[in-house]
Amino acid sequence: MMQRPPAAPGMPIDAIDTPALVLDLDAFEANLDHMASLAAAAGVRLRPHAKTHKSPVVANLQIARGAVGQCVQKVGEAEILVWGGVRDILVSNEVVSPAKLARLAALAKIAHVAVCADHGQGVDAIAAAACDAGVRLPVLVEISVGSMRCGLPPGPDAVVLARRIAASPHLSFGGLQAYHGRAQHQRSVEERTASIASAAELTGRMVEDLRQAGLGCPIVGGAGTGTFALEAASGVFNELQVGSYVFMDADYGRNHPAPPFKQALFVLSSVMSIPRPDTAVVDAGLKALATDSGPPLVWLREGISYVSASDEHGKLSLEPEARPLKLDEKVMIVPGHCDPTVDRYDWYVGVRGSRVECLWPVAARGAMS
Amino acid sequence: MMQRPPAAPGMPIDAIDTPALVLDLDAFEANLDHMASLAAAAGVRLRPHAKTHKSPVVANLQIARGAVGQCVQKVGEAEILVWGGVRDILVSNEVVSPAKLARLAALAKIAHVAVCADHGQGVDAIAAAACDAGVRLPVLVEISVGSMRCGLPPGPDAVVLARRIAASPHLSFGGLQAYHGRAQHQRSVEERTASIASAAELTGRMVEDLRQAGLGCPIVGGAGTGTFALEAASGVFNELQVGSYVFMDADYGRNHPAPPFKQALFVLSSVMSIPRPDTAVVDAGLKALATDSGPPLVWLREGISYVSASDEHGKLSLEPEARPLKLDEKVMIVPGHCDPTVDRYDWYVGVRGSRVECLWPVAARGAMS
Numbered sequence: 001m002m003q004r005p006p007a008a009p010g011m012p013i014d015a016i017d018t019p020a021l022v023l024d025l026d027a028f029e030a031n032l033d034h035m036a037s038l039a040a041a042a043g044v045r046l047r048p049h050a051k052t053h054k055s056p057v058v059a060n061l062q063i064a065r066g067a068v069g070q071c072v073q074k075v076g077e078a079e080i081l082v083w084g085g086v087r088d089i090l091v092s093n094e095v096v097s098p099a100k101l102a103r104l105a106a107l108a109k110i111a112h113v114a115v116c117a118d119h120g121q122g123v124d125a126i127a128a129a130a131c132d133a134g135v136r137l138p139v140l141v142e143i144s145v146g147s148m149r150c151g152l153p154p155g156p157d158a159v160v161l162a163r164r165i166a167a168s169p170h171l172s173f174g175g176l177q178a179y180h181g182r183a184q185h186q187r188s189v190e191e192r193t194a195s196i197a198s199a200a201e202l203t204g205r206m207v208e209d210l211r212q213a214g215l216g217c218p219i220v221g222g223a224g225t226g227t228f229a230l231e232a233a234s235g236v237f238n239e240l241q242v243g244s245y246v247f248m249d250a251d252y253g254r255n256h257p258a259p260p261f262k263q264a265l266f267v268l269s270s271v272m273s274i275p276r277p278d279t280a281v282v283d284a285g286l287k288a289l290a291t292d293s294g295p296p297l298v299w300l301r302e303g304i305s306y307v308s309a310s311d312e313h314g315k316l317s318l319e320p321e322a323r324p325l326k327l328d329e330k331v332m333i334v335p336g337h338c339d340p341t342v343d344r345y346d347w348y349v350g351v352r353g354s355r356v357e358c359l360w361p362v363a364a365r366g367a368m369s
Numbered sequence: 370m371m372q373r374p375p376a377a378p379g380m381p382i383d384a385i386d387t388p389a390l391v392l393d394l395d396a397f398e399a400n401l402d403h404m405a406s407l408a409a410a411a412g413v414r415l416r417p418h419a420k421t422h423k424s425p426v427v428a429n430l431q432i433a434r435g436a437v438g439q440c441v442q443k444v445g446e447a448e449i450l451v452w453g454g455v456r457d458i459l460v461s462n463e464v465v466s467p468a469k470l471a472r473l474a475a476l477a478k479i480a481h482v483a484v485c486a487d488h489g490q491g492v493d494a495i496a497a498a499a500c501d502a503g504v505r506l507p508v509l510v511e512i513s514v515g516s517m518r519c520g521l522p523p524g525p526d527a528v529v530l531a532r533r534i535a536a537s538p539h540l541s542f543g544g545l546q547a548y549h550g551r552a553q554h555q556r557s558v559e560e561r562t563a564s565i566a567s568a569a570e571l572t573g574r575m576v577e578d579l580r581q582a583g584l585g586c587p588i589v590g591g592a593g594t595g596t597f598a599l600e601a602a603s604g605v606f607n608e609l610q611v612g613s614y615v616f617m618d619a620d621y622g623r624n625h626p627a628p629p630f631k632q633a634l635f636v637l638s639s640v641m642s643i644p645r646p647d648t649a650v651v652d653a654g655l656k657a658l659a660t661d662s663g664p665p666l667v668w669l670r671e672g673i674s675y676v677s678a679s680d681e682h683g684k685l686s687l688e689p690e691a692r693p694l695k696l697d698e699k700v701m702i703v704p705g706h707c708d709p710t711v712d713r714y715d716w717y718v719g720v721r722g723s724r725v726e727c728l729w730p731v732a733a734r735g736a737m738s
Contacts, residue, residue: 002371003445003735017468017738051680073681074652076372093681094641096697099386118642121696149682150642150650181679272463273487273519281463281519283443286709288737292655292678309661310550311420311708312442312462312737313518327490328465339680340655344713346735365735366372366715368657368681369386 002361003346011356014330018270019284021345021362022332025352027264028246029061034261035228035245036065042232047071047090047221049243052339054364055348056084058246069112071221071241075100076367082111084363091115092177092221092241094142094150096122100369101129105137114138114174114219118152123164123171130170138174139165140219143206145199147181154202159213166215175219176210178203179241184226185293187256196230204236225252225259249338251293266299266332267341268349269314271325280316280325284333285309290340299332306333371730372715380725383699387639388653390714390731391701394721396633397615398430403630404597404614405434411601416440416459416590418612421708423733424717425453427615438481440590440610444469445736451480453732460484461546461590461610463511463519465491469738470498474506483507483543483588487521492533492540499539507543508534509588512575514568516550523571528582535584544588545579547572548610553595554662556625565599573605594621594628618707620662635668635701636710637718638683640694649685649694653702654678659709668701675702 006017016022039046048062049071059070059081069088072078078089088111095101095115107113108130117123117139130137141162144151152158166173183195199222207217221239223231228245231237244252247265252258269284286309289296296314298304303322308315316331318324325331335341343365350358375386385391408415417431418440428439428450438457441447447458457480464470464484476482477499486492486508499506510531513520521527535542552564568591576586590608592600597614600606613621616634621627638653655678658665665683667673672691677684685700687693694700704710712734719727 003738006738015468018466019737096641097387097639099384118644119696125697144644148644148648149679149684150644152644270466272465275487275513275517275519275521279517284737286659286661286706287712290655292660310518315518327488328494337655343656344735344737366713368388368653368713369372369375 005347005359007349007356007359009356009358013351013354013356016268016349016356018268018330019288020268020349021342021347022266022268023348023350024264024266025350025357027262031246031261031264032061032065035242036067038229039232039240040066044232044237045239047239047241048246049092049241050077050081050364052243052342053246054342054362054367055360056081056086056363057360059084059086074367074369075104076369077364078104078107078113080364080367082107086111088112090219090221092179094118094122096125098125098129101125102132105129105133105135108133108135108137114140116140116142116177117161117165118142118150120161120164123161127168127170136170136172138172140174140177140221141165142177143203145178145180145202146183146195147179149181154206158206159209162210162215163213173215175217175221176203176206178220178222179224180222180227181224184224185251185255187254189256192227193230196227196234200231200234200236207236226255244338247338250297250334250336254294263334265335265338267335269331269333271327271329271331274325274327278318280318282314282316282331283312285313286311287344289314289333289335290337292340293337296336297334299334301331374716374728376718376725376728378725378727382720382723382725385637385718385725387637387699388657389637389718390711390716391635391637392717392719393633393635394719394726396631400615400630400633401430401434404611405436407598408601408609409435413601413606414608416608416610417615418461418610419446419450419733421612421711422615423711423731423736424729425450425455425732426729428453428455443736443738444473445738446733447473447476447482449733449736451476455480457481459588459590461548463487463491465494467494467498470494471501474498474502474504477502477504477506483509485509485511485546486530486534487511487519489530489533492530492537496537496539505539505541507541509543509546509590510534511546512572514547514549514571515552515564516548518550523575527575528578531579531584532582542584544586544590545572545575547589547591548593549591549596550593553593554620554624556623558625561596562599565596565603569600569603569605576605595624613707616707619666619703619705623663632703634704634707636704638700638702640696640698640700643694643696647687649687651683651685651700652681654682655680656713658683658702658704659706661709662706665705666703668703670700
């Protein structure tokens with residue numbers, strides 16, 4: 001069941017029911033604008049990742065600022081976006097199950113939909129689904145450029161796979177997927193620069209190998225919020241798949257330097273217990289905040305830290321000089337990791353200044369399949 | 370938006386769309402029966418915790434086996450359970466916001482609803498909401514017996530708070546909430562025994578202090594799946610608030626000895642990439658599996674481990690002697706921590722033998738407020 005909206009437009013922020021996923025609209029819009037201008041200045045296309053925001057509303061705001069479409073990781077996310085008006089989707093991930101591919105091929109009747117592969121069996125499954133549906137699907141070859149997750153090693157096997165795609169009457173070769181996930185959160189600019197230099201070199205050589213095989217790459221895609229400027233400047237990548245920049249989170253904030261975006265996403269919580277003067281407990285714990293990438297941060301309250309989470313409780317520690325918290329007081333928390341935090345909520349509460357301006361559904365919340 | 374059901378009754382397990390939350394009904398029913406018989410033999414009431422299962426269906430199966438009602442942590446969970454036919458609910462947690470308390474008081478018109486407090490301001494807020502709604506709410510005093518989260522220290526302040534509750538014409542004193550959360554996952558039986566011996570001694574003394582103040586404790590509640598036998602045998606507790614026993618998880622499995630229940634809950638995933646012979650990637654990552662309490666386990670596949678999760682990917686490591694995985698093969702995964710894993714899904718897929726028997730909504734999924 002979808003949860004009731006925790007607020008209504010016009011309310012003061014203090015009247016929002018907690019925990020709630022709050023979007024600072026001024027910061028959010030500044031982030032949208034800033035990334036759009038950076039991509040335009042670098043001469044690369046922007047295809048932001050909807051795995052972060054899970055929302056056709058956000059996708060359409062990105063597209064209105066020049067993004068060519070959206071990336072997703074799951075067919076279920078692609079469905080929600082297409083049904084919400086997005087016309088160009090890249091599933092930046094392998095899809096190998098015939099049932100999921102049938103859903104993807106059905107979407108291709110009403111939108112431009114591309115998908116990735118890293119194995120011949122996957123290519124054949126995509127071709128079979130496209131054939132059944134009477135569509136032609138662009139397929140990108142995913143190459144592994146440093147993250148050791150999915151993807152073929154760059155080299156001759158990847159050329160063979162690209163040829164297999166190009167040879168199918170039901171497919172077209174869509175280019176390369178070359179995302180270096182691990183590099184996004186490397187803390188120093190030196191590490192990130194080295195990682196993306198290596199990824200770009202591998203990818204560039206792959207593009208050249210494919211060109212010599214007679215295969216052009218419509219998309220050479222990758223990059224995330226931690227490294228996008230490096231891919232954009234590489235001369236190799238033509239699409240940026242940045243996601244987190246729209247919201248930011250505590251983990252990206254720990255990069256040196258932090259990405260040039262404002263913190264726009266918060267979980268609004270309430271103090272439910274003050275068991276000791278140095279401790280307060282808020283109503284946002286493990287179910288309300290992703291804790292996989294380090295602890296959340298308390299926003300704009302000096303000397304107060306979020307120190308531990310249990311299922312429904314977050315424990316705050318107050319240093320002696322911190323201004324004390326009151327029972328039922330609202331506390332804004334910066335999620336440690338924005339993507340999986342967003343995925344637990346049914347609603348964004350958009351705020352501007354001290355008031356609620358809008359409610360947007362997290363329409364692809366839980367779209368895992 | 371609620372996600373589509375990933376299966377339909379009658380299907381073979383292999384046809385379930387992934388990732389999916391799968392319940393082995395034989396194991397689940399055995400767990401329900403076993404806990405009911407253990408509580409009955411110990412002469413204590415069972416009030417299982419719905420924060421684990423989030424489902425009126427599961428709640429009603431527990432109640433049909435003798436449970437007196439349900440515990441919840443959130444008003445939103447109480448609403449879903451009462452709307453689903455549960456007649457007796459304890460919010461085993463502080464609720465201090467007037468808006469939430471108004472919702473709780475409204476429920477008290479159609480069900481027996483109790484709540485906890487650890488502060489006079491909280492008691493006054495509950496009394497005001499009860500007065501407004503024209504109901505009388507039982508309120509338990511939460512005491513801190515080892516977990517250092519919410520709750521008053523046992524002693525005279527707790528007696529004062531209980532008197533304040535009893536003195537209100539809109540409230541009744543409901544007893545003591547004395548849950549030792551930290552003890553549940555202490556690995557050795559010696560540690561758990563020592564923790565609960567201490568908790569029981571503190572709680573027993575508190576019951577006696579209240580008796581001398583003329584206040585009886587209708588409920589003396591606590592216990593979890595890791596320690597319930599100790600509370601049941603203590604002679605102090607009269608209600609067990611066990612949650613995870615219905616499902617079990619990898620983290621409880623690491624206790625020595627593990628609680629006497631069967632693993633009933635799984636996330637069914639599919640292999641989406643086999644980048645190297647020693648590695649497979651499944652479609653269940655951070656968004657599909659809670660990783661806060663250690664890694665998930667691969668079920669019944671020797672030599673295969675779930676080694677790391679990213680948002681939508683789970684990386685499996687295969688030892689040389691492991692039977693290889695195939696692309697699109699289904700893999701059953703035991704969640705590291707059941708409660709927050711369940712909370713990410715809209716549907717339980719109930720299976721018996723090799724077939725899907727039922728689909729149940731995770732009706733209170735996301736009910737955080």
